[in-house]
Amino acid sequence: xxxxxxxxxxxxxxxxxxxxxxxxxxxxxxxxxxxxxxxxxxxxxxxxxxxxxxxxxxxxxxxxxxxxxxxxxxxxxxxxxxxxxxxxxxxxxxxxxxxxxxxxxxxxxxxxxxxxxxxxxxxxxxxxxxxxxxxxxxxxxxxxxxxxxxxxxxxxxxxxxxxxxxxxxxxx
Numbered sequence: 001x002x003x004x005x006x007x008x009x010x011x012x013x014x015x016x017x018x019x020x021x022x023x024x025x026x027x028x029x030x031x032x033x034x035x036x037x038x039x040x041x042x043x044x045x046x047x048x049x050x051x052x053x054x055x056x057x058x059x060x061x062x063x064x065x066x067x068x069x070x071x072x073x074x075x076x077x078x079x080x081x082x083x084x085x086x087x088x089x090x091x092x093x094x095x096x097x098x099x100x101x102x103x104x105x106x107x108x109x110x111x112x113x114x115x116x117x118x119x120x121x122x123x124x125x126x127x128x129x130x131x132x133x134x135x136x137x138x139x140x141x142x143x144x145x146x147x148x149x150x151x152x153x154x155x156x157x158x159x160x161x162x163x164x165x166x167x168x169x170x171x172x
Contacts, residue, residue: 004163012156036062036082044077044093049102053091056110060085074106081113090117 040047040062047053061082068076070092079089090109097104107123 004159008156008159008163012153012160015152015156036064040065040077040079045100046093046102046104047091050091050105050108052108052110053089053105056087056089060087060089063088076117078117084113086113087111088113088115088117 037057056079063080063082065077065079068078070076073095074092075095076090076092079091081087087110090111091105092107094104094106109117109121109123111117111121
């Protein structure tokens with residue numbers, strides 16, 4: 001019985017540690033998983049009508065793109081190249097208006113592939129200016145690993161309780 005209690009205590013300690021580590025992990029939420037170009041044009045159909053963006057697609061392709069919230073009215077869409085053309089494209093988009101309205105794309109930046117984007121960089125296509133107050137991208141926690149860790153912790157407590165109950169019966 002002592003061995004079983006020791007095993008359950010060990011399991012409890014390990015899963016608690018794993019649960020704490022996985023709870024501390026923060027994963028960015030990015031759309032654009034899957035076939036990048038199809039998802040991008042499905043989510044933002046206005047890019048098909050923009051000559052600057054389509055020229056970039058023809059030259060560099062579309063890598064696994066993602067979005068970042070800039071402020072309450074605008075978001076930025078970041079498109080790394082699918083090949084080694086050495087450039088990446090970023091455009092800002094107004095969140096209001098019709099999906100097919102070409103004026104939703106406000107500014108376009110083409111920067112180096114290893115360069116970090118900032119809204120203060122010179123634009124290639126100044127469409128109307130944007131607010132410069134940036135917001136951090138949405139974050140999510142790894143819920144599945146937390147649920148698993150919680151279930152193992154609960155099972156370990158049940159095992160300890162049953163072991164103590166059996167020990168109490170034998171001592172009586």
